[in-house]
Amino acid sequence: MSNIGDGVTLASDDTTVDSNSDADSSYGDGDGASETTSLKSSIYNYQYRNGRRYNGFRAGEYLWPNDEQQLDQLDIMHHIFNLTLDGELFLAPIGKHPQRVLDLGTGTGIWAIEFADRFPSASVIGTDLSPIQPSMVPPNLQFEIDDCCEEWLYTKESFDFIHIRLMNGAVADWPALYAEAFAHLKPGGWIESVEGNGIRSDDAWGKLIIRSGDEVKQDLRGAGFVDITERRFKWPIGGWCKNERLKEIGTWNRLNFEQGMEGWCWSLCTNVLGWKPEKVQMMLAEMRLMLRQKGVHAYNEVVFVYGRKPSAKISADG
Known part of the structure; x- marks a missing residue:
């Protein structure tokens, strides 16, 4: 896994970073104080576009903002996941x-903490491009x-469970990521x-970020996983369902979309689709109106989608 330099771990006060040679994390020694200072700068030197804050490290690899508005949305979605799975x-x-x-793309860290x-x-271990935990x-x-999309430096065959959630828009090569996980x-x-x-x-941004379950299963199978x-x-x-449980999920989910959709749309629509800001604002206004009808x-x-690494290699005869 490509870390900053040989790898950095957030210190306990999360305002400093240290080069870490802990063998359990498979990290090597750093190259000195000047390199560490440079690494800190790359981590905390956020980018700002359209009034929103984005990660500075590996800038552009993650499309969504990392500011408080988006972090609140991530925690709202975590609550909906908890409601969904009881x-x-x-x-x-x-x-x-x-x-x-290992929790890849840990975001606010709420799943890893729980x-x-x-x-x-x-x-x-929770990893992310942004020090927002x-x-x-x-x-x-x-x-x-x-950056989980680079070569991993952890010890091979060392994890019991690898968790990935809501990484669409952040991973260019899913088969490669699943191969590293395997x-x-x-x-x-x-x-x-x-x-x-x-x-x-029929909104364009929705089509672009969707990966079907069949694609995930195919990629996991291609990496060698079984029992998928x-x-x-x-x-x-919205609260349109008669079922009380789904009504509660829907009420939270409308808040989730209203809180998050501006951040989901800006980079995708302007940088990828080439839309002008006025067109993005018009689409967002139409979506907010639609969600409230x-x-x-x-x-x-x-x-x-979950799968298991086989317990033992199967021989050619078997």
């Missing part, structure tokens, strides 16, 4: 005592600034990849 954090059958767990609290047996975390959790999972270890689709409409399982959940957008039964879908 408080569970994952679906993969990883067992009760995982030892090493996982570390629930599984004190586990050493949990809190400093007060469980002792068995550490956050690292990292190589770094212990035999019998599990991967879970979770993504959400856009609003069910897919589960889909529909999330209403009582007669519109909008929804989106989240897809969980």
